[in-house]
Amino acid sequence: MQKLTLLDGQKFQITIQRLCHQLIENHNDFSESAIVGIQPRGAYLAKRIGDELRRLQPKANILQGNLDITFFRDDIRTNKDLPQASATEIDFIVENKNVVLVDDVLWTGRTIRAALDALLAFGRPRKVELLVLVDRRFSRQLPIEPDYIGIQVDSVDSQKVLVSWEETDKKDQIILLSEK
Amino acid sequence: MADQHPKLSTKHLLGIKDLTTEDIQLIFETADNFKDVLNRPIKKVPSLRDITIANIFFENSTRTKLSFELAEKRLSADTISFAASSSSVSKGETLIDTVNNILAMKVDMVVMRHPHAGAGLFLSKHVDAQIVNAGDGAHEHPTQALLDAFSIREKYGDVSGKKVAIIGDILHSRVALSNILCLQKLGAEVMVCGPTTLIPKYIGTLGVKVEHDLLKALNWCDVANMLRIQLERQDIRYFPSLREYTMLYGLNKEILDSLNKEITVMHPGPINRGVEITSDVADSKQSIILDQVENGVAIRMAVLYLLAGHRA
Incomplete structure (x- = not known):
């Protein structure tokens, strides 16, 4: 197993800050917007983004929630491993909001497809955008593209991209794992 | 680091006897999430969209039957229901024949209530479908x-x-x-x-x-x-x-x-x-x-969902 660190340390923090500034450009004070992290691992990123936005705009009221997409997946019949469901925490009204979906890695796009379905169960947002920390280019199975990108990675299917967080894994970093 | 992939230890739900403590905890944790779904404005998820479930009741039931049917519908499964009193069972058809005829219509799961203990176990050995016991005689529920x-x-x-x-x-x-x-x-x-x-x-x-x-x-x-x-x-x-x-x-x-x-x-x-x-x-x-009745739908959703994950 070969490990290649794609991003860590100060650059990791700068990337998160850049994403926040890009969000502010489009969403101003977030009065009409909401940040929704996709469970389980997008929730960490959503929290970071939310905290950073609150630091940058102390007066803004930034709505933030988490969305579990387990029951909306399309691979229950084909995936041998059933994913564990996590909690959905959306305690605000999604109707007519500009929702920013947040996930750590965008790969095939199927998670985002499921997230769109899961989100619509809460109402009809005015607009839905997608923010990802890592975009694995050229691997999409569905016509889904991110609006905000941390870093772009060219990888093959056998490789794995792992994002670890200080809160749970003791270190903020993005690693590319390759076999042999 | 890797996502957890929990799984029931059994392909059928015939009785509590076959479940491990971990199975029961997994069912509870999944039911917690389904209970959350049931309290949303849109109470339906597409998890079992391509699964067909037959509810076969050889004995009367109100709560269990409605609860299973509702759980199946909330999971977007296709359902057919069958009550023995209005069927060809009264013409002398055997249990295996009845169920195999239903399975010939491409049914994936059977939820069955029967007046005889062990009917679910018997069926699970003789037909190719997942069986959920909804009560067998004085045995298990x-x-x-x-x-x-x-x-x-x-x-x-x-x-x-x-x-x-x-x-x-x-x-x-x-x-x-x-x-x-x-x-x-x-x-x-x-x-x-x-x-x-x-x-x-x-x-x-x-x-x-x-x-x-x-x-x-x-x-x-x-x-x-x-x-x-x-x-x-x-x-x-x-x-x-x-x-x-x-x-x-x-x-x-x-x-x-x-x-x-x-x-x-x-x-x-x-x-x-x-x-x-x-x-x-x-x-x-x-x-x-009445809380028991409310929880019944979430629990049955969890059971059906987790069993469906066992098919692949």
């Missing part, structure tokens, strides 16, 4: 036990260490056996209480306490699960009269208020008001009977 324990967990935070008394017709009750097994696997203490004729002779071997005095049982327990007298399964008379049974084993408000603590009252339904439980108890604040 696993989803009822799961939703009962889930309701206790919801009320107290944990089942472990709780004292549960099951009171009434233990001999003819499938709810009693499943409840005993489920509660014990979760670390609760269980007592059965009823007239000697309605307590199975060797029930002590299951590790439960046996009590014949209602007041003593109530003073011991945190939760009282009141069972109905199953007159339809009683081939002989087990006690002199219903009136006498009610006087000795019926739970009323006076007895409940005379206890030095507040216990929780449960009942799997159908209730015979005025026999095993009076209306003022059934409708009191201490009763969680």
Whole structure:
């Protein structure tokens, strides 16, 4: 197993800050917007983004929630491993909001497809955008593209991209794992 | 780092006997999430979109049948329902033939209630579908036990260490056996209480306490699960009269208020008001009977969802 660190340390923090500034450009004070992290691992990123936005705009009221997409997946019949469901925490009204979906890695796009379905169960947002920390280019199975990108990675299917967080894994970093 | 991929240890749900404690916890955790779904404006998820489920009821049922049907619909499964009374079973068709004919219509799962113990197990050995036991004779009723324990967990935070008394017709009750097994696997203490004729002779071997005095049982327990007298399964008379049974084993408000603590009252339904439980108890604040029904849908969704994940 070969490990290649794609991003860590100060650059990791700068990337998160850049994403926040890009969000502010489009969403101003977030009065009409909401940040929704996709469970389980997008929730960490959503929290970071939310905290950073609150630091940058102390007066803004930034709505933030988490969305579990387990029951909306399309691979229950084909995936041998059933994913564990996590909690959905959306305690605000999604109707007519500009929702920013947040996930750590965008790969095939199927998670985002499921997230769109899961989100619509809460109402009809005015607009839905997608923010990802890592975009694995050229691997999409569905016509889904991110609006905000941390870093772009060219990888093959056998490789794995792992994002670890200080809160749970003791270190903020993005690693590319390759076999042999 | 890797996502967890939990799985039930069994392909069918025939009884609590086959489940591990981890299975039960997994069902509860999944049911927590489904309960959340059921409290949303849109109460439906597409999980079982391409799965067809047959509900085959050879015995009457209101709650269980409706609860399973609703759970299936909330999961977007296709369902067909079948009641033996209005079918060709009355023309002499066997159980295997009936079910194989239903399976020929490309059905993936069968939810079955049957008056004979072991009918689910028998079917699981002879047909190619996943079987969910919705009650087999006086043997097991696993989803009822799961939703009962889930309701206790919801009320107290944990089942472990709780004292549960099951009171009434233990001999003819499938709810009693499943409840005993489920509660014990979760670390609760269980007592059965009823007239000697309605307590199975060797029930002590299951590790439960046996009590014949209602007041003593109530003073011991945190939760009282009141069972109905199953007159339809009683081939002989087990006690002199219903009136006498009610006087000795019926739970009323006076007895409940005379206890030095507040216990929780449960009942799997159908209730015979005025026999095993009076209306003022059934409708009191201490009763969680309707919570049990609400939790039943979430538990059945969890069971069907987790079993469907077993197919691939």
